[in-house]
Amino acid sequence: MVESAMPLKIRxxxxxxxxxxxxxxxxxxxxxxxxxxxxxCGHGIALRALLWAIHDxxxxxxxxxxxxxxxxSGRLSAYxxxxxxxxxxxxxxxxxxxxxxxxxxxxxxxxxxxxxCLAIGxxxxxxxxxxxxxxxxxxxxxxxxxxxxxxxxxTTSLDRFTTTTPMGNQEPGFDACALAKxxxxxxxGREVTLQTTALKNLMQEGLVHKxxxxxxxxxxxxxxxxxxxxxxxxPEMVLSQKRSVLPRFDxxxxxxxxxxxxxxxxxxxxxxxxxxxxxxxxHCHKVLGK
Amino acid sequence: MSPVxxxxxxxxxxxxxxxxxxxxxxxxxxxxxxxxxTPSSEIAERMSKELPRVDGVFVQMEDEIASMAACLGxxxxxxxxxxxTSGPGFSxxxxxxxxxxxxxxxxxxxxxxxxxxxxxxxxxxxQGDVMQARWGTHGDHPxxxxxxxxxxxxxxxxxxxxxxxxxxxxxxxxxxxxAIGHLVDTVELPDPKDIETTDxxxxxxxxxxxxxxxxxxxxxxxxxRPGDGYRTHTTGLTHLETGFPTQVPDDVTRVTSRLLDxxxxxxxxxxxxxxxxxxxADILIVAFGITARASERAVNMARxxxxxxxxxxxxxxxxxxxxxxxxxxxxxxxxxVPEMNAGQLILEIxxxxxxxxxxxxxxRFDGETIxxxxxxxxxxxxxxx
Numbered sequence: 001m002v003e004s005a006m007p008l009k010i011r012x013x014x015x016x017x018x019x020x021x022x023x024x025x026x027x028x029x030x031x032x033x034x035x036x037x038x039x040x041c042g043h044g045i046a047l048r049a050l051l052w053a054i055h056d057x058x059x060x061x062x063x064x065x066x067x068x069x070x071x072x073s074g075r076l077s078a079y080x081x082x083x084x085x086x087x088x089x090x091x092x093x094x095x096x097x098x099x100x101x102x103x104x105x106x107x108x109x110x111x112x113x114x115x116x117c118l119a120i121g122x123x124x125x126x127x128x129x130x131x132x133x134x135x136x137x138x139x140x141x142x143x144x145x146x147x148x149x150x151x152x153x154x155t156t157s158l159d160r161f162t163t164t165t166p167m168g169n170q171e172p173g174f175d176a177c178a179l180a181k182x183x184x185x186x187x188x189g190r191e192v193t194l195q196t197t198a199l200k201n202l203m204q205e206g207l208v209h210k211x212x213x214x215x216x217x218x219x220x221x222x223x224x225x226x227x228x229x230x231x232x233x234x235p236e237m238v239l240s241q242k243r244s245v246l247p248r249f250d251x252x253x254x255x256x257x258x259x260x261x262x263x264x265x266x267x268x269x270x271x272x273x274x275x276x277x278x279x280x281x282x283h284c285h286k287v288l289g290k
Numbered sequence: 291m292s293p294v295x296x297x298x299x300x301x302x303x304x305x306x307x308x309x310x311x312x313x314x315x316x317x318x319x320x321x322x323x324x325x326x327x328t329p330s331s332e333i334a335e336r337m338s339k340e341l342p343r344v345d346g347v348f349v350q351m352e353d354e355i356a357s358m359a360a361c362l363g364x365x366x367x368x369x370x371x372x373x374x375t376s377g378p379g380f381s382x383x384x385x386x387x388x389x390x391x392x393x394x395x396x397x398x399x400x401x402x403x404x405x406x407x408x409x410x411x412x413x414x415x416x417q418g419d420v421m422q423a424r425w426g427t428h429g430d431h432p433x434x435x436x437x438x439x440x441x442x443x444x445x446x447x448x449x450x451x452x453x454x455x456x457x458x459x460x461x462x463x464x465x466x467x468x469a470i471g472h473l474v475d476t477v478e479l480p481d482p483k484d485i486e487t488t489d490x491x492x493x494x495x496x497x498x499x500x501x502x503x504x505x506x507x508x509x510x511x512x513x514x515r516p517g518d519g520y521r522t523h524t525t526g527l528t529h530l531e532t533g534f535p536t537q538v539p540d541d542v543t544r545v546t547s548r549l550l551d552x553x554x555x556x557x558x559x560x561x562x563x564x565x566x567x568x569x570x571a572d573i574l575i576v577a578f579g580i581t582a583r584a585s586e587r588a589v590n591m592a593r594x595x596x597x598x599x600x601x602x603x604x605x606x607x608x609x610x611x612x613x614x615x616x617x618x619x620x621x622x623x624x625x626x627v628p629e630m631n632a633g634q635l636i637l638e639i640x641x642x643x644x645x646x647x648x649x650x651x652x653x654r655f656d657g658e659t660i661x662x663x664x665x666x667x668x669x670x671x672x673x674x675x
Contacts, residue, residue, distance in 0.1 A: 029523075032534065062519050067363075078523050078534065083516040085366060086525035087359065088389050094356035098363025098371065099516075101347045102321050106367070106516055124359075127352035277347075284342035 027051040027061070029081050036075060040226070040234025042193040042219030043140055047076050049196055049217075050109070050138060053204035065106045067096040069121060071147045072221075073113035073140040090121030093128040093137060100133050104277045107207070110137045115145045118154040118174050125214075129183035132211045133276045138203065139176060139214065142221035150224040161228050180214040181269045187213035188269040192241040193220065195265070205267060211275050218244075218263060299480050306441045306471040307374075310400055310464070311336035313448030314372050316485050319398070320346035321371040323360035325353055325379060328412040329468040330402040333374040354382035358399070362390050362461075365397045366524060368515040370452055374400035376468075377419060378409065380426065387461050388427030389526040391549070394503070394511065396455035396490055398448065400464045402471040405657050414657030415468035417579055420634035423463050424608045430546060432553035434560060435463040435608040437578045441475035447605065453488040454560065458552055459510055465607060467630065469580040469659050493520055503545070504531040509552040553609060562605035563614055567593060571600025573669050574622040576615065576639055578604050581628050581660050588665035597673045607635075612642055619643050624672045628652035628660045 028051075037044050054064065061082050068077035070089035077084040083106070087095040092110045100108045117125050117139045128135065144162055145151040152162040152169050155176065159168040181188045187209040191199040199217065206213035220226060220237040231237050246264050284290075304312070310333050314322070322341060324334035338348040347364075351357040357373045364371035375383060380401045390397055405411030406418050419426075423435045434454050438447040444466060451462040491512040493500055502522040505511045511531075514520035527535035528542050536542060553560065567589055568574065577585040582603040592599035602618055604611050619625050619639075625647055627636040636651045643649055652668050654660050 061521060062517055065516055078525070082521055083514075084521075084523045085363075086523065086527065087362075088385055088526060091355060091359040091386065094351060094359035095363035095366070097349065097351070097356070098321065098323055098360030098365075099367045100363075101349055101360070102364035102367030102369035102371070103516060123352050124356055127356070280347070288342060 022052045022055045024048055024051055027055065027081055028079055032079055035079055037072065038221075038223035040220065040222035040237070041072070042142065042217070042221075042238070043072060043076060045193040045196060046138065046140055046199065046217040046219055047079070049200040050111075050203050051080070052200045053207055056204060057207055059107050059207070063105065063107055065096075065099060065103075065108045066111060067092045067099065067108065068111040069113070069116035071113040071116050071145065072142070073111055073116060074147075076111050090116050090119070091124065092116070093121060093124040093135070096135050097128065097131070097133055100135055101277060104134070108135045109207070110135060112137060112139050114139065114141045114143065114155040114176070115153045118176055118179070122154075125180065126183035129180050129185035129212050129214065131276045132184065132186055132273055134210055134212070136203075136206045136209075136213045137215070139216050140219045141176060141216050142219045142225060143173070144221050144225040146221045146224050150228060160225070162225070163228075176216045177214065177264070177268050184273075185214045185269070186211040186271045186273050187267070189214070189267045190216040190218065190263060190265050192218040192245055192263070192265060194238050194241040195245075198265070202267065209270070211273060299478050299484075301476050301478055303474060304441055304445075304477045305332060305474050306444045306466065307332035307402065308336045309441045309445040309477050310374070310448050311340060312479065313445040314398065314452070315340050315344060316445075316479075316482060316487075317370065317449040317452035318487050318489070319370045319372045319452060320344065321361070321364035321369045322346070322348050323351050323357040323364065323371065323373050325351055325357045325375070327354070327376045327379045329404055329471050330374045330376045330400060332471075333400055333402075337372075354379035355386060358383035358386035361397050361399075362386060362395050365395050366516070370396070370456070372398040372400065374402070376402050376404050376412070377406045377422075380419060380422060384422075384426040388429065388431060390461040391427065391431045391433070392526050392528070393524050394459040394513075394549075395461065396459050397461050398451045398455055398464060399461055400448070403465065403467045405655070411657045413468065415580065415630060415659055416655060416657070417467055417581065417630040418634070418655065419465060420607065420629070420631065423465050430550065432460065432550050433463065433608050434458065434460060434553065434606065435465050436605060437465045437607045438605070439466075439470065439579050439582045439603065441470065441473055442477050443605075444470065445477055445479070449485060449487065453486070456488045456490040457510070458556065459490060459513060460553065465579075467579050493518065497521070501531040502533040503529060505548060505552070509548060509555060557609050560606055561609060561611040561614070563611040564603040564605060565618075566601040566603070568600035568602060568618050570598050571618070571621070572598040572623045573600070573626060573672050574618050574624070575599065575601045575626045575628065575665065575669075576604070576635065577601065577628050578607060578635070581630060584660050584662045585628055585665050587662035588669060591662065591666050592669045592673075595670075597669060599669050610638055610642070615639065615642050619647050622647055625649045626652065626665075626668060626672065628665050628668075630654050630660060
């Protein structure tokens with residue numbers, strides 16, 4: 001364990017005060033530190049919010065399964081002291097489906113990225129949403145393929161420069177939340193890394209939700225995307241999120257088209273629909289007269 | 291009708307693909323993730339009916355890649371899992387099969403072979419996936435491929451596939467052609483209590499000392515079950531005994547060699563084959579699947595004519611029963627390899643014979659099976675030549 005490699009020791013009171021103070025070290029594999037994320041990367045903030053939510057929900061680490069794909073987001077699972085699965089590119093939701101069907105007793109959380117979830121793994125997202133298995137999907141959206149050096153992704157904003165859009169991106173991006181909702185996700189929300197508490201609360205709501213919950217995290221890639229587009233230093237990028245946010249607290253549907261600089265945040269959709277595994281098992285028992 | 295516990299062996303008229311499904315249930319398979327593809331779909335159909343009866347789970351995934359992933363996910367959760375497909379779907383599964391090999395996840399993949407390449411001939415039999423089954427996923431890797439040649443054997447080899455996958459912590463491929471997959475035959479289903487099934491070694495002992503990829507003496511590490519307190523990391527990255535990635539050359543050599551050796555060092559327990567009239571055979575036929583059945587008949591016809599022909603039928607296609615072949619080929623004047631492709635298994639046979647004996651093939655890739663008379667004609671030609 002490399003104590004000195006960890007950032008400042010932060011203790012934070014849980015919001016409802018029901019649990020012990022949240023200490024992130026309790027949830028990390030500290031012997032893997034220092035971590036591999038770039039300075040200023042938003043993914044660490046998002047992971048912290050997730051672990052804080054897990055803590056406040058009192059989820060046993062032994063019962064926690066974190067499944068990730070490939071990319072910067074994919075590497076996060078390794079740092080969590082839980083049952084962790086770093087799977088293939090785009091497929092964490094499909095691995096998670098098998099795991100959850102085999103072991104409905106586990107809390108299954110998928111950590112994925114915009115390329116992993118919306119490009120190579122897009123098919124799995126829409127079917128996971130449709131199927132409504134009790135899985136929470138946390139999608140880190142940094143608008144770029146960071147791990148491979150900064151190529152355009154399905155959420156890259158118009159006119160942004162990447163290594164494969166040297167003249168500026170001309171493809172419109174996905175609204176991941178609208179996609180998930182349209183495919184039937186019963187819980188959909190979006191939050192920025194600037195609003196850490198709001199992000200934690202949103203994740204907590206997603207974790208509690210029975211069914212497929214989708215949380216998009218607007219996370220900055222400062223070293224590659226920010227640098228390439230002259231978006232400023234890390235603090236500047238995070239603060240700029242503030243100017244791009246339209247918080248929604250009423251849980252109503254998004255009626256505006258998605259575009260960068262105008263993110264609807266908060267719980268965007270929440271519906272009740274039978275959770276897949278429970279429904280499957282109950283139906284089979286009924287048909288078989290068990 | 292399902293095999294009923296407590297009954298003595300019962301005879302059932304079954305299609306090959308249905309025998310596969312019943313074999314899987316008997317082996318303890320409790321999760322099937324699949325995607326429809328001709329000519330394997332009957333396996334999924336039967337599994338969707340059988341699994342709920344034994345409190346298992348059937349799921350039809352959104353594509354072939356997802357069904358392979360869900361199959362691995364189920365096994366990671368500790369449940370014996372299977373998927374089934376044919377050529378095009380087998381290609382799509384290959385990346386995740388490699389993940390299963392690298393992360394050492396037991397599971398069974400059925401590939402019912404049809405004509406190819408690409409969409410090819412979905413309803414016609416072929417044996418064109420000999421090399422894809424061996425080398426389909428990228429990188430250096432071991433594999434176990436079983437190749438039944440009858441409906442009865444599909445049932446037995448599906449059970450065997452689960453047992454090998456659990457013992458060696460590896461995806462096992464069951465490879466057979468459309469002809470056997472759709473063949474209906476009488477199958478003897480043993481009493482469940484007479485069926486030998488194997489479960490993987492589970493991690494035991496204190497979690498603090500546990501290294502998820504530290505092998506036992508047999509080269510195979512016990513597997514952690516989520517929820518048992520081990521909280522390990524599983525990755526497709528080349529990883530140390532700890533489960534965490536490495537790129538240190540010496541470490542990579544050690545862990546990858548162990549992966550290869552765990553199968554190589556157990557060849558004696560894994561390799562299975564059947565011999566027919568091989569004792570004095572001048573003409574040694576090597577054939578598998580439906581082609582082995584045509585060859586069996588051809589050998590008997592040749593013997594009736596006084597020609598010393600024999601048949602080596604590999605049941606484990608990979609690892610190929612090398613020693614058995616080399617020993618028999620050492621006494622033969624000709625080796626003949628009939629196969630329903632343009633010449634795949636013959637490459638391995640030529641490699642193993644290394645020029646010590648002439649090797650020739652009979653090849654069909656027109657969607658028809660090789661007939662006994664075709665094999666007999668070639669035997670006679672070689673005998674006269």
